[in-house]
Amino acid sequence: MKPNILLIAVDSLLSTHMGCYGYHRNTTPHIDRFARGATLFENTFSAHIPTTPAYASMFTGRDCFGTDCVALRHQGGLPGDVPTLAEILRDEGYATLNVGFPESNPAARGFERYVSYAGWGSLDQGRSHKAEALNAAFFPVLDELAAGDKPFFAMLRHMDPHSPYLPPEPFSTLFYQGDATDPAHTSMRPVWDFKPFADYFRSWIPSDVTDAEYVVAQYDGAVAYMDACIGAIFTRLEALGLAENTIVILNGDHGETLNDHECYFDHHGLYDVTLKVPLIIRAPGRLPADRRVPGYNQHKDLVPTVLELAGIGLPGDLPMEGRSLLPLVSGETPSHEPSFYITECTWMRKHGWRTPEWKLILALEPDFHSKPPVELYNLILDPGENTNVAESHPHIVAALRAEMEAHIAKRTQATGRPNPVENQPGWHGIKGTDYFTSSGQAYDALHIGGPASAAKLQAQSRAAKAPSA
Secondary structure: OOOEEEEEEEOOOOHHHOHHHOOOOOOOHHHHHHHHOOEEEEEEEOOEEOHHHHHHHHHHOOOHHHHOOOOOOOOOOOOOOOOOHHHHHHHOOOEEEEEOOOOOOHHHOOOOEEEOOOOOOOHHHOOOOHHHHHHHHHHHHHHHHHHOOOOEEEEEEEOOOOOOOOOOOOHHHOOOOOOOOOOOOOOOHHHHHOHHHHHHHHOOOOOOOOOHHHHHHHHHHHHHHHHHHHHHHHHHHHHOOOHHHEEEEEEEOOOOEOOOOOOOOEOOOOOHHHHEEEEEEEOOOOOOOOEEEEEEEEHHHHHHHHHHHOOOOOOOOOOOOOOOOHHHHHOOOOOOOOOEEEEEEOOOEEEEEEOOOEEEEEEOOOOOOOOOOEEEEEOOOOOOOOOOOOOOOHHHHHHHHHHHHHHHHHHHHHHOOOOHHHOOOOOOOOOOOOOOOOHHHHHHHOOOOOHHHHHHHHHOOOOOOOOOO
16 A cells, blocks of 8 residues: 655754754654654755755755756746656655645646645734644645545645744743843844844834844744644544554755844855754654664755655656665665755855865855855854854865866756856846845845735746746
8 A cells, every 4th residue: 555645844944943853942842752753864954945946856856956946936937857746646646735835836836736824924913823724724635635545645834933933822932931122132133223124023023122032932932833733733644544654754945044144033044054954754664763864865865765665666767866865764875965065045146065074155146144255164163154264264165166166067067957046137036137246235125024025925926837948
């Protein structure tokens, strides 16, 4: 019997804010219990951020050269010769369901059924019950799928850790008991002063908040609230008799910058808080329980892993850069690529090269934070990536740049297409401007208004959906 497959995909979830990954706060008791019966991957990376390219890689087994997708506002579809996991499983007789990831997003291609729910909020609307809304949308369809005669693949996109962080009571006060408006606090001053995001922040953070730790506590509360609702999903699977024949995957599209790197409660910047994501897979009889896997892996490795676990071979001559994670679980292979190419194209357009020891970040144009064009971090001595040592280590910069450029040359030759992150005119959505020529120009042009404007970036209709050549 083919197993069901349930992908719990969480937007903006920091693995470092989960108990099973070592967090000191009790944010994820239900997921922690799930992890004890599953295999947990300690070093999974979202190499191409943000949401659209991350899911494009997660759903195709391809890197950004294979998907030709690097930008949040990706124009057009994915290449027509790149099937998605939903399409592969549909051809294998699966019923496919997508909850919360709009069909208008090119990475969401191929599901038979799309179900939406309210995944945003603001102070004016009160506290956000996002995960409860997801469950209310999902459970009736899950009951239908359980009663059907086909195995199913269901993808759930959770939005609670994505701003606005507005968890309901008691989660909103679970991790903060101080005075958030004490004038002695100064940590929110640079947040309120950052003009591109200030209006958006005022739509969901009380304007008299002075302590950034209050906002971090709201993030943690949102994670804890979501965890409770995910616990209800696990209970529902048990009640329907599905738990033992369902592969359950919990994965994040990217992490989150809280009060880090001046990137303020978002998910831009090629720092590990944004690149590292949780990956936990429970597959009874197929994967060991309570196993932790330290080897490096990326989103592109998920599709071949799922297909192998489900007993489905890769389609014919389908090219796929990702590799199954099962050899890492068995110990046959210690790690997949320890050094890899990274890209971002949301609020800044950058790329870089990450190794176990070093991270190189190169700006492709000036950014709205006025960050230096070259950043280099020693990940062993400075895991928080707080000290840029590019000027004092030019030889390391040159060596890493050479590795990165060799990789780009190899992949562009293999695909016959240019590097997508180097060819993104108008990537920021500003009409009449292809690329920024100064940080001041970027700072003045980029702006989020209220939650409706932010949501539009995630779910805007796209005129061109036809697959690109």
